[in-house]
Amino acid sequence: MIRRQAIVLLALVGLLVATYLWLYKIGVIGELQCGTGGCEVVQTSRYADLLGIPVAFYGVAGYAVLFVLGLAGLQPARAGDRRLAVLVAALATAGFAFTLYLTSLELLVLHAICRWCIASAAIMTAIWVLALTGLRQTA
């Protein structure tokens, strides 16, 4: 149960981070708070959009779905629901792979680090690890 609670909490924090980046991308937030520098280089690069949609929005959508699925998994009736665990693990794996791709772009192509993106990557990695270990337990 604690693992699922952790996934829900992390998904909520990830949702807030992704929303912050998305609001910047659509012009609601004027400047990113980025002490290390590099956030705006990353966020205004051509890699900040995928198929015409801001990458941050994929984060918003992904974390929102993980949050809702995680909340559903907290319900006593779904405590041992294997399908739900598989769904969360699959989504987290996709999110983790996407995160690896984005982080490698920052490091290898843009040579700029966006601390909010790194925070999101760390959150998604933690969710992925928790989801996989949860999957093993429901097997």
Added chain:
Amino acid sequence: MKGFYALLAVVAVVGAGALWYGSRPRPAPLQSAPPPVAAADGFRGYTLGSDAARVEVIEYSDFECPFCASFATVQMPVIREQLLATGKVRWRYRDFPLPGHQYARYAALAAQCGGEQGKFWEMHDQLFQHHEWAQTGKNPRALFRDFAKTVGLDLEKYDACTDGQRYAGRIQASLEEGERAGVQGTPSFFVNGKRFEGHATSDAFQALVDSLTHTRK
């Protein structure tokens, strides 16, 4: 479990509050209008290439102009290699911020402030290579500061320079010089004082320079 939901609620409220705080209106973005500053200092533009080169190309350019960015990122690397590194040409960059470009003057200022610390061309390259800023319409101040940091500028000096619009007069003088020369758009080029009329490619410059230096193969 109630404690957990309470924790979620607290995180959600604090997070939403932070997002709301971050989205409050900021001071108006920098405008492109001519600033009421300072006269020019007689500066004639940053150059690349040998002072002894027999050919000088003057480029009037605007950092917000997409054609200028395309030229700087596609043609200029070849020109640097074939004409500047070989000592055939000296390249002189002049600012010509177009009035319709909201942040062109600010970008020119950022580059000049880089130049103050010996990094004009590094800032020039950053501004053109990460040109997405010109399409977003966002205030690029923080982004340009990131560029400054990337190229290794002393940010305190850079901030003082941009905030004080130290080289605004120099940029205005460059614009006026271009207008007197008949520049109407960017990028515009003058080769040994004569307007370059062709399609601005590295091959075209190579051919023209070869003809001027009588080394055509």
